[in-house]
Amino acid sequence: VKEAMTETNRQWILNRRPAGRLSIDDFAYRETEWVPRPLRPGELILRNRMFLCMPTMRNWLDAPTGALYPSVAIDSPIMALGAAEVAASEREGVPVGARVTATIHWQDYQLVHAAQPVQLIPDSVSYTDALGGIGINALTAYFGLLCVGKPKRGETLVVSAAGGSTGSIVAQIGKLKGCRVIGIAGTDAKCKWLMDQCRIDAALNYKTENVERRLSELCPRGIDVYYDNVGGAILQAAADRMAKFGRIVLCGQIASYDTDRPSDGLRNMMRLIYGSVTIHGFLVGDFMKEKNVAVEALTAWLKAGALILRQDVRFGFKQLPASFLDLFSGTNTGTLLVAADESASGKTGKLQ
Amino acid sequence: VKEAMTETNRQWILNRRPAGRLSIDDFAYRETEWVPRPLRPGELILRNRMFLCMPTMRNWLDAPTGALYPSVAIDSPIMALGAAEVAASEREGVPVGARVTATIHWQDYQLVHAAQPVQLIPDSVSYTDALGGIGINALTAYFGLLCVGKPKRGETLVVSAAGGSTGSIVAQIGKLKGCRVIGIAGTDAKCKWLMDQCRIDAALNYKTENVERRLSELCPRGIDVYYDNVGGAILQAAADRMAKFGRIVLCGQIASYDTDRPSDGLRNMMRLIYGSVTIHGFLVGDFMKEKNVAVEALTAWLKAGALILRQDVRFGFKQLPASFLDLFSGTNTGTLLVAADESASGKTGKLQ
Numbered sequence: 117v118k119e120a121m122t123e124t125n126r127q128w129i130l131n132r133r134p135a136g137r138l139s140i141d142d143f144a145y146r147e148t149e150w151v152p153r154p155l156r157p158g159e160l161i162l163r164n165r166m167f168l169c170m171p172t173m174r175n176w177l178d179a180p181t182g183a184l185y186p187s188v189a190i191d192s193p194i195m196a197l198g199a200a201e202v203a204a205s206e207r208e209g210v211p212v213g214a215r216v217t218a219t220i221h222w223q224d225y226q227l228v229h230a231a232q233p234v235q236l237i238p239d240s241v242s243y244t245d246a247l248g249g250i251g252i253n254a255l256t257a258y259f260g261l262l263c264v265g266k267p268k269r270g271e272t273l274v275v276s277a278a279g280g281s282t283g284s285i286v287a288q289i290g291k292l293k294g295c296r297v298i299g300i301a302g303t304d305a306k307c308k309w310l311m312d313q314c315r316i317d318a319a320l321n322y323k324t325e326n327v328e329r330r331l332s333e334l335c336p337r338g339i340d341v342y343y344d345n346v347g348g349a350i351l352q353a354a355a356d357r358m359a360k361f362g363r364i365v366l367c368g369q370i371a372s373y374d375t376d377r378p379s380d381g382l383r384n385m386m387r388l389i390y391g392s393v394t395i396h397g398f399l400v401g402d403f404m405k406e407k408n409v410a411v412e413a414l415t416a417w418l419k420a421g422a423l424i425l426r427q428d429v430r431f432g433f434k435q436l437p438a439s440f441l442d443l444f445s446g447t448n449t450g451t452l453l454v455a456a457d458e459s460a461s462g463k464t465g466k467l468q
Numbered sequence: 469v470k471e472a473m474t475e476t477n478r479q480w481i482l483n484r485r486p487a488g489r490l491s492i493d494d495f496a497y498r499e500t501e502w503v504p505r506p507l508r509p510g511e512l513i514l515r516n517r518m519f520l521c522m523p524t525m526r527n528w529l530d531a532p533t534g535a536l537y538p539s540v541a542i543d544s545p546i547m548a549l550g551a552a553e554v555a556a557s558e559r560e561g562v563p564v565g566a567r568v569t570a571t572i573h574w575q576d577y578q579l580v581h582a583a584q585p586v587q588l589i590p591d592s593v594s595y596t597d598a599l600g601g602i603g604i605n606a607l608t609a610y611f612g613l614l615c616v617g618k619p620k621r622g623e624t625l626v627v628s629a630a631g632g633s634t635g636s637i638v639a640q641i642g643k644l645k646g647c648r649v650i651g652i653a654g655t656d657a658k659c660k661w662l663m664d665q666c667r668i669d670a671a672l673n674y675k676t677e678n679v680e681r682r683l684s685e686l687c688p689r690g691i692d693v694y695y696d697n698v699g700g701a702i703l704q705a706a707a708d709r710m711a712k713f714g715r716i717v718l719c720g721q722i723a724s725y726d727t728d729r730p731s732d733g734l735r736n737m738m739r740l741i742y743g744s745v746t747i748h749g750f751l752v753g754d755f756m757k758e759k760n761v762a763v764e765a766l767t768a769w770l771k772a773g774a775l776i777l778r779q780d781v782r783f784g785f786k787q788l789p790a791s792f793l794d795l796f797s798g799t800n801t802g803t804l805l806v807a808a809d810e811s812a813s814g815k816t817g818k819l820q
Contacts, residue, residue: 175738184742347737361754366741381733385699386527388749389718390536395747397740402713 125150127193128222128436134177136376138444142177143194143437150225155206158230162200164220168247169440169452170197170281174373193221194436197252199243200226200234210234217246222436224456248281248427248451249418250411252400256367257285258410259403261343262293264396265365269294271340272359274331276350277370278319279306279426281451286343287316288423295341298334300327300350302446309449313424328353338362338391346371348379355395356387364395374444426450432458477502479545480574480788486529488728490796494529495546495789502577507558510582514552516572520599521792521804522549522633526725545573546788549604551595552578552586562586569598574788576808600633600779600803601770602763604752608719609637610762611755613695614645616748617717621646623692624711626683628702629722630671631658631778633803638695639668640775647693650686652679652702654798661801665776680705690714690743698723700731707747708739716747726796778802784810 124147131144155161172185176195180187188195198220205212207230216234220226228234237246248254260282267273273290277283278299287310290297297316301307307319320330331339331353338359344351347369355364372379388395403410417423428448430439433456442448476499483496507513524537528547532539540547550572557564559582568586572578580586589598600606612634619625625642629635630651639662642649649668653659659671672682683691683705690711696703699721707716724731740747755762769775780800782791785808794800 184739351737352733366737369737369741372738378735379737381704381735382737383730383733385703385718385721385731385734385749386724387536388747389721390751391749392751392754393749395740397737397743397745399742399744402744 123150123224124148125223125225126433127224128433129191129193130177130188132190133179134174134374136374138174138177138374138441140437140441145434155204156230157206159206160202160210160228160234161204162216162218162220162226162228162234163203164198164200164224164226165215165456166200166243166247167196167198167220167222167436167454167456168251168253169436169443169448169454170253171368171370171373171443173440174444193223195219195221197247199237199246210236215243215246217251222433224433243455244427244429244453245418247453249423249425250414251451253281253451254285254414255403255407255410256400257282257289258414259400259406260365260367260398261286261289261341263403263406264398265341265343265363267293267295267341270296272296272298272335272337273341273343274298274300274335274339274354275343275345276300276322276354277302277345277368278310278316279303279449280345282367283343283345284310284314284426284450285423288314289417290341290343291315292417292422298331300346306449309426322350328356331357335359341365343367344369348372352380352382352384355382355393356384358388358391358393360391362391362393364393366395366397370444428452430454432456475502475576476500477575477577478785479576480785481543481545482529482540484542485531486526486726488726490526490529490726490793492789492793497786507556508582509558511558512554512562512580512586513556514568514570514572514578514580514586515555516550516552516576516578517567517808518552518595518599519548519550519572519574519788519806519808520603520605521788521795521800521806522605523720523722523725523795525792526796545575547571547573549599551589551598562588567595567598569603574785576785595807596779596781596805597770599805601775601777602766603803605633605803606637606766607755607759607762608752609634609641610766611752611758612717612719612750613638613641613693615755615758616750617693617695617715619645619647619693622648624648624650624687624689625693625695626650626652626687626691626706627695627697628652628674628706629697629720630662630668631655631801632697634719635695635697636662636666636778636802637775640666641769642693643667644769644774650683652698658801661778674702680708683709687711693717695719696721700724704732704734704736707734707745708736710740710743710745712743714743714745716745718747718749722796779805781805781807783807 134142175185202214215237218234273295275283275287278287279301287299299310299319310319318334340359342354343365345368348371426449439454486494527537554566567589570586625647627635627639630639631653639651651662651671662671692711694706695717697720700723778801791806
């Protein structure tokens with residue numbers, strides 16, 4: 117612990133509220149001293165090792181809007197999910213040296229209050245897998261598809277942001293469950309990867325193709341499950357093409373995060389009535405009682421090579437804001453992780 | 469049958485497509501001769517006795533828009549649901565003199581093709597009850613609330629168009645199931661009736677009160693079930709106030725029927741995600757396997773006085789279009805029925 121106390125605490129803070137599209141200047145880098153104080157019962161100090169960049173974090177940068185999301189304060193470090201090593205502990209069952217996932221901030225050191233949970237990472241699991249293959253996005257994909265969308269063998273599943281961390285796992289679980297899977301992504305390279313590696317049935321590039329026409333062609337009997345990560349015009353296009361008793365799984369609304377313009381609403385409710393279509397908002401937290409079942413299934417698929425992951429790991433704390441911005445230009449591929457150190461063989465051998 | 473053949477067949481036909489709000493001149497009255505022809509196996513001739521006016525029929529008057537609704541052709545009689553007496557029959561189990569409900573048109577006589585179903589009305593049931601208390605709106609209320617919305621005792625239920633045929637039954641079933649029930653209606657008289665007679669917990673007049681503010685006041689812990697008959701701004705106001713795991717039952721969208729302007733879409737999908745809110749489009753036809761259970765329950769409640777109906781019965785075929793227009797100005801109360809004859813004691817003693 118003493119060693120940690122002497123360290124500089126690097127931080128990326130919110131410099132100003134984003135005005136419309138996120139800019140690198142919305143973030144500011146600073147170095148502070150980590151000021152030690154005696155820990156109270158239940159408290160931890162974490163040394164943050166790896167940061168997961170998720171689109172929904174963009175919402176946390178907006179001014180507070182009621183109780184819907186957390187809101188990062190100006191001049192405070194950016195909130196994220198990540199993996200860390202326990203540097204000091206007054207919590208039973210979480211010893212110094214343990215590795216955990218937790219809500220952390222973009223900084224080297226992190227005080228964890230007694231009431232805040234952390235999740236221990238088993239020795240056999242790497243930081244990248246803890247945040248990736250069996251991390252929050254994978255669990256979101258698993259529960260959202262299987263417990264919310266409930267696809268049946270032979271049904272047509274459409275997934276948006278299918279080249280992304282959650283979407284690519286949804287698409288593959290869909291195939292494992294015997295669905296016809298159509299992925300929507302934003303580059304030809306992502307579409308090719310989805311077709312060649314994830315072996316889905318069709319992929320379409322929403323930036324270069326007519327989504328409405330292509331969905332109509334690819335889903336002649338309608339869409340049974342639409343797993344929505346993006347909202348906006350693609351949600352509308354899918355909603356208009358749902359099959360009788362179709363299910364729309366609302367997972368994310370990326371299209372409306374990085375903008376000041378409110379997205380157009382979902383129209384044509386009569387279509388939903390006549391189709392007996394359901395729309396399901398959900399949070400992965402709703403299903404945490406079943407977490408072990410999901411982790412087991414995901415682990416087995418990963419080991420068998422039935423589920424492949426694309427992890428886009430960037431190295432170096434300084435890369436955080438630029439990497440995060442890539443989520444909104446679509447230039448990342450799969451799960452976007454930023455390791456705190458410059459190389460995977462950094463201060464701790466356990467980074468990978 | 470012969471007698472029927474000699475009759476004039478009065479019709480109300482679609483004179484032109486409504487342009488925005490419905491006008492009485494969109495309809496035209498004409499008298500035609502009923503031209504007999506020998507019936508083929510399975511065919512029936514109905515003498516139409518009573519017409520149910522439902523808001524959704526407004527959609528059928530628009531130009532065809534794909535497979536969503538039926539569309540009445542210009543110069544054709546208006547399509548409706550109704551009750552009739554069998555005037556001639558080549559269908560087993562449906563004898564001459566039997567009383568039925570069926571899809572009929574605004575005319576005195578109706579040829580029913582072999583493939584078109586009719587539902588026999590038991591002797592003990594009047595035309596008004598067959599179309600009202602145990603009719604399609606009552607079944608829609610029953611299944612939509614209990615099988616789709618699934619309210620639990622103590623939950624908060626909000627119903628729009630609560631003074632209407634479906635809404636008033638939803639509100640009362642909600643009370644029977646132990647919910648706190650808040651009704652939204654368009655006149656103080658309807659609100660008073662809902663409070664005094666239907667004994668719901670609160671009613672608000674959306675034409676004179678601020679729906680958003682009142683819903684916030686009346687539902688401090690959020691709305692568990694919102695039974696939506698209207699769509700538009702009231703749907704948005706309710707959606708923004710749903711409790712965690714709240715359910716929106718999409719039954720109708722009256723606010724968008726009688727207009728050329730597309731309604732604003734439903735915004736703020738993130739609210740639905742964070743609240744784990746579901747939206748359920750449905751049709752009463754989805755539940756017809758369970759029809760007997762619903763009819764039994766409704767009949768028992770009606771007999772016990774636990775469910776009260778407001779039936780707005782107009783007399784005379786000529787009243788059809790003007791009565792139908794009342795649905796959209798909100799001047800009807802409850803189930804709107806038009807009897808074919810000038811008085812309840814018309815040609816058939818069975819009219820009531």
